Every structure is written in structure tokens, then in C-alpha cells.
Amino acid sequence: AEKVLQVKDLEVSFLTYAGEVKAVRGLSFDVEKGEAVAIVGESGSGKSVTSQSIMKLIPTPPGVYKNGEIIFEGKDLIKLSNKEMEEIRGSSIGMIFQDPMTSLNPTMTVGRQISEGLIKHHGMNKAEALKRSVEMLELVGIPNPELRVKQYPHEFSGGMRQRVMIAIALACSPKLLIADEPTTALDVTIQAQILDLMKDLQSKLDTSIIIITHDLGVVADIAQKVIVMYAGQVVEQGYLDDIFYNPQHPYTWGLLKSVPRLDSKGHRLDSIEGTPPDLLAPPSGCPFHPRCPFAMEICTKEFPEASIIGPGHKVHCWLQHPQASKEGTPLAVGGAKHES
Ligand code: SF4
Ligand code: MG
Numbered sequence: 018a019e020k021v022l023q024v025k026d027l028e029v030s031f032l033t034y035a036g037e038v039k040a041v042r043g044l045s046f047d048v049e050k051g052e053a054v055a056i057v058g059e060s061g062s063g064k065s066v067t068s069q070s071i072m073k074l075i076p077t078p079p080g081v082y083k084n085g086e087i088i089f090e091g092k093d094l095i096k097l098s099n100k101e102m103e104e105i106r107g108s109s110i111g112m113i114f115q116d117p118m119t120s121l122n123p124t125m126t127v128g129r130q131i132s133e134g135l136i137k138h139h140g141m142n143k144a145e146a147l148k149r150s151v152e153m154l155e156l157v158g159i160p161n162p163e164l165r166v167k168q169y170p171h172e173f174s175g176g177m178r179q180r181v182m183i184a185i186a187l188a189c190s191p192k193l194l195i196a197d198e199p200t201t202a203l204d205v206t207i208q209a210q211i212l213d214l215m216k217d218l219q220s221k222l223d224t225s226i227i228i229i230t231h232d233l234g235v236v237a238d239i240a241q242k243v244i245v246m247y248a249g250q251v252v253e254q255g256y257l258d259d260i261f262y263n264p265q266h267p268y269t270w271g272l273l274k275s276v277p278r279l280d281s282k283g284h285r286l287d288s289i290e291g292t293p294p295d296l297l298a299p300p301s302g303c304p305f306h307p308r309c310p311f312a313m314e315i316c317t318k319e320f321p322e323a324s325i326i327g328p329g330h331k332v333h334c335w336l337q338h339p340q341a342s343k344e345g346t347p348l349a350v351g352g353a354k355h356e357s
Contacts, residue, residue, distance in 0.1 A: 018049040020088075021192050021225040022071075027085035029070045031326035032078060038296045040066040042250045044085070046242070048193065053219060053226040055240035057233060057272065061293035063249035064229045066198050071227070072112065073102045089193070108138040111224075113179070120182065127154070128166035129182045134189045139268075151185040158214060161228030176207035186274040187218060190278065195228040200277065212238045233272055242329070245269050248304035249295040250320070255330035265324075265332040267309045303335065312337055 025045050031038040040063050048054050069075045071087055073094055087094040091111065094102065106112065114120045123132055131153055132146035141149065147166065149311045154162035157180040170178055179199065186194055196215070200208040216239055220228055228239060236243055236257070243260040245253040245268065253266040264270055271289035291308035294300055300307050306316040316335050324337035 018052075018298070020047050021050050021052075022048040022227075023086070023088040024071065025086045025088070027067075027070065027087065028083040029075065029080060030067065030083055031075075031080050033297070033342065036295055039299065040296060041070055044244075044246075044251055046244055046254065046280065048242075050192075050225055051223045052242065052243045053240045054244065055228045055230060055236040056246060057230055057236055058246040059231055059272075059289070059293050061248075061296070062231075062246045063296065064246050065197055066249070068195050068227065072106060072110065072195060073097070073099075083092075086233060094309075097281045100269045101267060104138070107134045107190045109192050111194045113182050113186050113190065113194065113196040113199045115201050121178060121185075123146050123170055124171055124247050127184075130181075131166075131185050131188050134185070138189055149188065149325045150184075153188050156187075156218070157181070157184045158210075159184075176203055176210065176229060179207075179211050183211075183214065184219070186223070187222065190222065191224065193225045193227065195227045195229075198231070199228065200235060200299075201230070201232070208235075209238075214277035215239060233261075245272065248299045249296055250304060251331075252305065253332045253334075253335065255326070259327065259330040263326070264331070264338065265326055266334050267311050267336070268305050271308075303333070309335070 024047075027041055027044040028039075029041040031040055034057050044067060053082050056067055059201075070080075070082075071094070080214050081094050085095070090313040091103070094105070097105070121127075128150045131150035132141075132143065135141045135149055136143065150248055151162045151166050153169055159177060159180055161259055165173075170181065172301065173181060183247060199215070202212050203211060203244045214233060215226065218224060219239075221247065226239070228235065230236060240257055242256055243265065244261065253260065253264065260269060261273070264273060268289070273287075289308060294304050302318045303309070303312075303316045303320055306312040307317065313335055321333045321335045321338070323331040323333055325331055
């Protein structure tokens with residue numbers, strides 16, 4: 018299948034007075050045409066910085082791209098100028114954020130906001146863009162689009178505003194849609210409707226999606242591939258079934274336990290104990306070791322290389338080391354290096 022996006026060995030840091038914040042380390046993944054890839058983790062796992070890094074929305078400085086490539090339409094986005102990036106963000110990569118109110122302009126009608134990109138990037142005149150705006154509102158399931166197109170964001174409910182965001186993001190027919198916690202601010206029923214809408218549009222328009230979320234329920238609904246991040250590092254990645262039915266990393270096990278039960282909407286089962294790491298001073302070795310019930314001595318010293326579990330399924334955990342016992346018997350520190 019056609020690869021829409023290839024991220025290779027991405028490493029992004031923030032250079033602050035307090036030191037280097039390693040926000041993203043060793044991230045590699047592909048997004049194929051029409052595919053949805055989820056990046057999952059708790060808040061503080063580095064997943065939002067990851068999406069912002071891909072879009073080049075982090076300020077440089079203090080942000081710095083230390084390593085890697087982000088290949089989109091044959092170009093390495095890291096090497097593009099701000100101006101070239103702006104062009105891409107408005108036309109071939111669309112974005113949806115958690116809170117539409119902070120990203121929508123309260124002083125402009127939604128019609129004008131959808132039209133902007135169409136006029137700027139697709140050479141439409143005002144009338145053509147307005148007509149397309151009405152069609153987009155209809156596509157995202159907003160009733161009375163001819164009337165609604167002339168209204169302002171505050172005249173829409175939270176769920177309807179998120180639909181407007183999706184309409185803006187998709188108006189220019191982007192190849193890739195990046196959605197950062199698109200349903201987090203919405204109530205459960207509306208969440209389900211927005212996810213259904215995204216799935217529907219994904220198949221209708223063949224758009225590829227990167228969805229950033231802390232919620233494995235969302236992942237199960239929409240994604241084909243899953244990347245689990247912790248402290249700015251990928252700890253496990255695989256296809257949806259790998260992550261749900263054959264997870265290999267203790268952090269993934271913890272996330273799966275905190276999937277809301279279907280019978281008690283929004284209620285969370287036991288979540289992972291302890292707090293997410295401080296990216297400024299992440300724990301040594303495997304950053305999950307202070308919270309991991311299986312931590313061994315070597316876990317505090319060295320971050321494990323990737324172990325290949327199956328096609329596309331990789332995990333970084335010392336439990337995969339041939340000499341590790343699943344009961345967590347300590348490995349000899351400095352013992353045989355794991356071959357990946
Ligand atoms: Fe736990 Fe060690 Fe695996 Fe990290 S490497 S998840 S601390 S067992
Ligand atoms: Mg976030």
C-alpha cells in the first residue's frame with residue numbers, strides 16, 4: 018500500500034534553562050493510505066508533543082530536531098521552511114484538536130473559517146468556497162447547513178463545534194488528518210458519534226489518520242495500528258489485535274486495565290499506580306521501572322532494545338530477554354546484551 022507518512026527515528030528535545038527535555042525519542046512508524054494509527058499514552062507520555070513535532074508546530078528554539086526524518090509526499094518535513102510547512106498544514110495535512118473553542122475563531126462565522134483554506138490553497142472564489150462549506154457541514158452531519166454556515170462558534174454545542182473542526186480540517190481534502198484527543202472534551206454519547214463520523218469519513222474519503230489519545234476505547238473503535246508511548250519513548254507498537262490480544266509490555270497491560278467498562282460508561286477500572294515521569298528528569302533505564310511491578314535490576318540501568326514479537330509488533334521490555342523469567346527474577350546487570 019502507498020505510504021502517506023514515514024517517521025524514522027524521530028528525536029525531539031526542548032532545550033530549557035533547567036536542562037534538556039527529551040520529548041520524543043526513537044519514534045518510527047508508517048501510515049498507509051486510508052489507515053488510522055493511534056498514538057496512546059497517559060498525559061505526560063509525550064504523545065501530544067509527538068503530533069506537534071510531526072506537524073512542526075513546536076517552536077524552535079527551544080525545540081530542536083535532534084535526529085530522524087518525517088517523510089510526507091516525498092519530502093522530509095524537518096527540512097522544510099515555516100512557509101512551506103504552513104502550505105502543507107492548510108492543504109494536505111488537516112488537524113483536529115481536543116478543544117474546538119481554542120482553535121476556532123470566535124469572531125468569524127464557521128462558513129468563513131471553512132472557506133479560508135479553500136480560498137488560500139485551492140484558488141476558489143468566495144461564492145465557491147461558501148458552497149463547499151455548506152457541503153462540508155452537511156457531510157459532517159450538521160443539520161440546516163445553509164443556515165448554520167452563517168453562524169458563529171458560540172452558537173454551536175460542544176459536539177457540533179467538534180464537527181465544525183472536522184469540516185475545516187477536511188475541507189481541503191487532506192491526505193492525512195492528525196487528531197489530538199478529538200473526543201476527550203465531549204460526553205460519552207457525543208464521543209461515540211464523533212468517532213463514528215471520523216470512521217465514516219476515513220472510509221469515504223480514504224483519508225489517513227493519526228489519532229492521539231489516552232483512551233484505548235477510542236483506539237479499538239478506529240485504529241488499525243497502535244503505538245504505545247511512555248516518557249517520550251515508544252514502549253510497544255503493533256496492529257490493533259497485537260495490542261489488545263497479545264500485549265507484551267507491562268505499561269500496555271496497565272493501560273488495558275484502565276479501559277472503561279462498557280456497562281458503566283466512563284467509569285475506569287484500576288488505573289496504573291504512580292505518576293507519569295517528569296520528562297526533564299526521566300528515570301534511568303526503562304523509564305517505566307518506578308511503576309512497574311516486574312522491574313528488575315537491569316531495568317534501572319538500560320533501556321531495552323526492541324524485541325520483535327511478530328510482523329509489525331515490537332516491544333521494548335527486559336521481560337522479553339531470553340534470560341528473563343516472567344516472574345521478574347533479577348537479571349545479572351551487565352549480562353548478555355539482548356539482540357534485537
Ligand atoms: Fe518493567 Fe523492566 Fe519491562 Fe520496564 S523493562 S516494563 S521496568 S520489566
Ligand atoms: Mg495532550
